[in-house]
Amino acid sequence: MSDFIGYLLTGLGIGAGYALVASGLVAIYRVTRVVNFAQGAFAVVAAMLTASLLGAGLPHGLAELAAVLTAALAGLLVGAVAIGRPGTTPGTSLIVTLGLAVFAYAVEIVIWGDQPRSFPGLPGVAVVGGARLQAHYLLILGVTVPVFVAMAAFFARTDLGKALSACASNPYAARVVGIDTRRMGLFAFALGGALGGLAGVLTTPVQQVTFDSDVTLIVNGLAAAVLGALTRPVVALAGGLLLGVAQTMIAGYGAGAYQLEVALVLMLTAMIVQAARRGAVPEMAR
């Protein structure tokens, strides 16, 4: 039983990282209809930057904040290239973000090298319901949950949040009422960057990163996001947590090597079922 609780909490911590990546993907997709392949890179950049800043003597908190803000800036830059030119279709933008994800490799290796990086998180061991686990997992949850609550409030209560929802709901009408949909798209990219960055900053103390960790992150994040058809943040949150728990349980009770497959098969199944249900929507053609 205590094993189970341990795996559950660890899994929720890992899943929170996926959920943050996923919600970044959703934020960007809803407003721009672009699937951002560079989403994992934001996490990697923020994680590596945090390691550097902590190494340079910056205190915890400040280093993480600076890294998340840098990731937001990276998001803005990716958005500017991906949707900056008028008339760029979502399909083209996807390829652009793919290119930028590869470009991020070059930048990351030049700055941080190609070796794994990590940094210490919240020290100590927590005991919950008889299960012992690194206290940092609780910190991950303790940050992620309020962030999701704040996001929900942001979209539901603020004018900017509503304008973003308006772009997602009906881009043409948004332009009619005078909302600059391109600027909103860029804002969404910055938000996605911050969320991806937060995922990297939070999970790196328990899972070290290398420059190409973004593939794992994007695959898991996308698997979570796809469950909600890339448009529903709450489903993305639930999907991310579920994925984290399922993977940790599988690793804990045996077949440790097949963690990524769980995410991949889940993603494939969800997509195929969705496609079968609505009869293959032509995404690229839109």
Add this chain to the structure above:
Amino acid sequence: MNRRMLAALAVVTLALPPLLPERHLATYVLLGLAATVTAGVSMLMGYAGQVSLGQAAFYAIGGYAAGLLTVHGVPTVAGLLAAPVVAALAAVLLGAPLLRLRGHHLAFATLALQLILLSLLGQGDWAGGAIGLQGIPQLPVGGDLGYAYLIWVVLAVVLVICRNVVASRAGRGLRASATSEIAAAANGVAIARYRLAVFALSAAFAGLAGGIYAFYLGYLAPGSFPILLSIEFVVMAVVGGIGTIAGPVVGATVIVLLVQALNTLGTQPGMPGYAPSVLSYAVYALLLVATVLYLPRGIVPAVLDGARVRRGRPSIWGK
């Protein structure tokens, strides 16, 4: 491209291998292999409207099929022939459910497939695990020069097949479906079958190239087929010009030669150890982004258009 130019190109590329030093002969072979895989990717993207981010999976399947069979005593020629067949079969089995997906869904699904395959190969003792498959016999083609000519013939055949597919009724239907989903919907069942056929054919190209690669190198490992390789094929297809016959060859040539040159530059004394990989990542990325944003149809159509205007053939401004 006219006939005379094509013949000249054939003569030059056929005359080249014996003149190349060994190091460049390897580049010639790898370029040919890349162009063969890219021809399939380009056909998928241009005529079936599908982006595959996992084409290296079929390259790997072909390679492993040929490698495993011959390691276990099957004659090399049979192993080589099995490579495209196994890859195409895998594509048919996987394509039936996957090709219901469109756009970014399909792109990610193909990526997922490759990740699953890599993980299975890495964990499967039958495939040599992460260390890989050693001691794959050579093809009886008489050394590197023989491989160069073998891949020349293979690429030529693949390009002729592409040309015929494009000109066929199925090809025209697919082209319509890639640009207009209404046309696709109007002829749904047939289009779905064509799509699967093109998917399988492109997998066969990749599988065949993978088979030759296995014999040429003599060993295989999951690490030989990273996701980045799949992205590389997409870059080559996009840069050369999606849906053109010459595009894959031009794209592969540009990228392979550029990466080769940068590699040489990156391994110069005084350059940091990471220079070669950084330079190649940057080049893939910048070429891909610049091409889709500023030259969306790729190099080949752009050059052909340019040539037409210069020669005073009918342009959109009349005259």
Add this chain to the structure above:
Amino acid sequence: MNAVEVTGLTVRYSGATALDGVDLHVGEGELVALIGPNGAGKSTLVKALSGLVRPAAGQVTVRGRLAQVPEGREMFGDLSVDDNLRLGGWRNGRHGRDTTEIYRLLPGLDGLRRNRAGLLSGGQQQMVAIGRALMARPDVLVVDELSLGLAPLVVTELVGHLRTLNAERGLAVLLIEQNARLALGLCRRAYVLEAGRVVLHGPAGDLARDPRVTAAYLGGDVTAEGPAR
């Protein structure tokens, strides 16, 4: 001084000419109708007036502010009626989001504040679309296909609202309509747009009696009915 002044407006989409030298004006506080068949360029004109397409030639001058009730109503379907209205005041900034006035002008919306706009009836949505446009505090309202797909009774109510807004607030209205009878009945002046050109214009009453208009847009009804009355 005119609220809207359009001179020589030409709009092309990748070579095809959608509008070809259109001259049109709407006076301050005036009700003007624009009628024409499908594909005449009416929607392009609306987009040009709202600055959503760039003209190839000609000029659009708007005095004051112009707001649009788009064809098909274009709700923010996932959002509440109240949010739809508030977003209509986007251009006015933080202080432009007060919806009290709109609920007073369109009392039918009051009970629907929290409803999701996408789930409303067509008539209710059209009311939201009008309210949303009014949130911009316009001097000119461009209404694109007011009656499309709506029951006659609902249309009558909506027309009543437009009349009141025009009479009490001096709001100028450019009504773009397929239903020529409705448009010519409501407005004082009208234009007929065909194949991207203004082919007829004048007082609405004159146009309603013009045989070319009656034949093409009123199904010959006016002349048929005329003698009988």
